[in-house]
Amino acid sequence: MRLATAEINIPALRYNLARVKEIAPSSKVMAVLKANAYGHGLVKIAQCLSDADAFAVARIDEALALRAGGLTKPIILLEGFFDPSDLPILLANNFETVVHDESQLLAIEQSNLEMPISVWLKVDTGMHRLGIEPEQFDDFYQRLKQCPNVKPAVNLMTHFPCADDVSNDFTQVQIDVFASLVSDRREALCLANSAGVIGWPDAHFDWVRSGLMLYGVSPMLDQVGVDHQLKPVMRLKTRVIAIKQVNVGDRVGYGGRWQCQKATILAVVAMGYGDGYPRHARQGTPVVIKGKRYGIVGSVSMDMISVDVGENAAHIQVGDEVEMWGPTLPVEEVASCADTIPYELLCNVTPRVSYEYCNDE
Numbered sequence: 001m002r003l004a005t006a007e008i009n010i011p012a013l014r015y016n017l018a019r020v021k022e023i024a025p026s027s028k029v030m031a032v033l034k035a036n037a038y039g040h041g042l043v044k045i046a047q048c049l050s051d052a053d054a055f056a057v058a059r060i061d062e063a064l065a066l067r068a069g070g071l072t073k074p075i076i077l078l079e080g081f082f083d084p085s086d087l088p089i090l091l092a093n094n095f096e097t098v099v100h101d102e103s104q105l106l107a108i109e110q111s112n113l114e115m116p117i118s119v120w121l122k123v124d125t126g127m128h129r130l131g132i133e134p135e136q137f138d139d140f141y142q143r144l145k146q147c148p149n150v151k152p153a154v155n156l157m158t159h160f161p162c163a164d165d166v167s168n169d170f171t172q173v174q175i176d177v178f179a180s181l182v183s184d185r186r187e188a189l190c191l192a193n194s195a196g197v198i199g200w201p202d203a204h205f206d207w208v209r210s211g212l213m214l215y216g217v218s219p220m221l222d223q224v225g226v227d228h229q230l231k232p233v234m235r236l237k238t239r240v241i242a243i244k245q246v247n248v249g250d251r252v253g254y255g256g257r258w259q260c261q262k263a264t265i266l267a268v269v270a271m272g273y274g275d276g277y278p279r280h281a282r283q284g285t286p287v288v289i290k291g292k293r294y295g296i297v298g299s300v301s302m303d304m305i306s307v308d309v310g311e312n313a314a315h316i317q318v319g320d321e322v323e324m325w326g327p328t329l330p331v332e333e334v335a336s337c338a339d340t341i342p343y344e345l346l347c348n349v350t351p352r353v354s355y356e357y358c359n360d361e
C-alpha cells in the first residue's frame with residue numbers, strides 16, 4: 001500500500017496551459033519547468049505540455065535532463081550560463097540563453113563558437129535581482145547585435161517582483177520603462193510571469209513565461225487557482241496509520257507542544273517534513289479525510305502528523321486516505337498556514353513521495 005503519494009492530474013495540467021493561452025491569446029508560451037517542474041516531475045510534465053511553444057528552466061542540468069528525456073522544443077535558460085566553458089554545451093543542445101550580466105556578454109564576445117547562439121537580453125526594470133540597467137541597454141543591445149556569435153534576433157526580457165498585487169502600480173511602471181527602451185525593436189519581448197498573465201494584460205507582448213499557474217495554483221495574493229478557473233494538478237495524499245484516544249492533559253508529539261483540552265481521537269497520518277510537508281504548519285492546519293476537514297495538532301514530525309478527528313470519529317479508520325493539499329484543499333491555504341508560499345511547498349516535495357500520473361479527469 002502506498003503512503004505519501006503525489007497524484008498528478010495530467011488533463012488538469014493541459015487544461016491550465018490552455019487557460020494561459022486563452023488569457024494571453026496573442027502570446028507564445030514558455031512553460032516554466034525549473035525545480036523539477038515545481039515538484040511535479042520535470043520530464044513527465046514536459047512530455048505532457050506538447051502545446052507549449054518553449055520550455056524555461058533555471059539551470060543547465062535541468063535543460064540537459066529535458067534533452068535526455070527526448071524533448072526537442074526550444075529551452076530557455078532563465079539565469080543564462082555560469083562559465084564560458086558552458087557555451088559549447090548550450091550550442092550542442094540548442095539551448096537559448098539569457099544574458100543578464102557583463103561577464104556573460106564578454107564570454108560570448110570572446111568565445112570562438114561554431115554557430116551563433118540565441119540570446120535573451122534581460123533588463124532590470126526594478127526588481128534589482130538579475131538584469132542590466134536600463135542605461136546599459138543600448139550598449140549591450142548593439143554589442144549583441146554586432147557579435148557574430150549571436151543569432152541576429154536579440155530577444156528581450158524583464159521580470160516583475162510585485163505583479164501578484166494588482167493594486168501596486170509598480171508593475172505598470174516597469175511595463176512602461178521596458179516599452180520605452182524597446183520601442184523601435186522588432187525582436188521578441190517577454191515580460192509576464194503567471195501573475196503578469198493574470199493581472200496585467202498590457203504585459204503579455206510576444207511571449208509569456210508561466211510557471212505556477214500551469215500547476216493550477218494562483219499566483220495572485222489571497223486567491224486560489226479556482227478563482228482564475230485553474231485546476232490544481234497535484235494532490236498530495238497519504239493514509240491514516242494509527243488511531244489513538246487522548247485525554248485531558250495529554251501532550252502530543254515532540255516537545256509536547258500541544259496539550260489535549262478535551263478527550264478526543266487522533267488519527268496519525270504518514271506524512272511529515274521528510275516528505276516535504278512544512279514543519280512550521282500551524283496547529284489546526286487542515287487536512288481532508290473522507291471529504292471533511294480536520295486540523296493537525298502537535299509538531300509535524302519527519303514521518304508523521306497527528307490530526308484531531310474529534311470524539312465521534314468511529315468512521316475514521318487505519319488505511320483511510322488523507323489529502324494534505326489538492327483539489328479539495330488548496331495548497332495556497334496550507335502555505336498560508338505555514339507562513340510560506342505555495343511555490344515552496346510544491347518544490348519541497350521530496351523523493352520519498354511516490355508519483356502517480358493520472359490521465360483521467
Ligand SMILES: *Cc1c(COP(=O)(O)O)cnc(C)c1O
Pocket residue numbers: 032034078159192193194195209210211212213219
Ligand atoms: C520562475 C520564473 C518565472 C515563472 O514564475 P511563475 O510565477 O511561476 O509564473 C518566470 N520568469 C522568471 C525569470 C522566473 O525565474
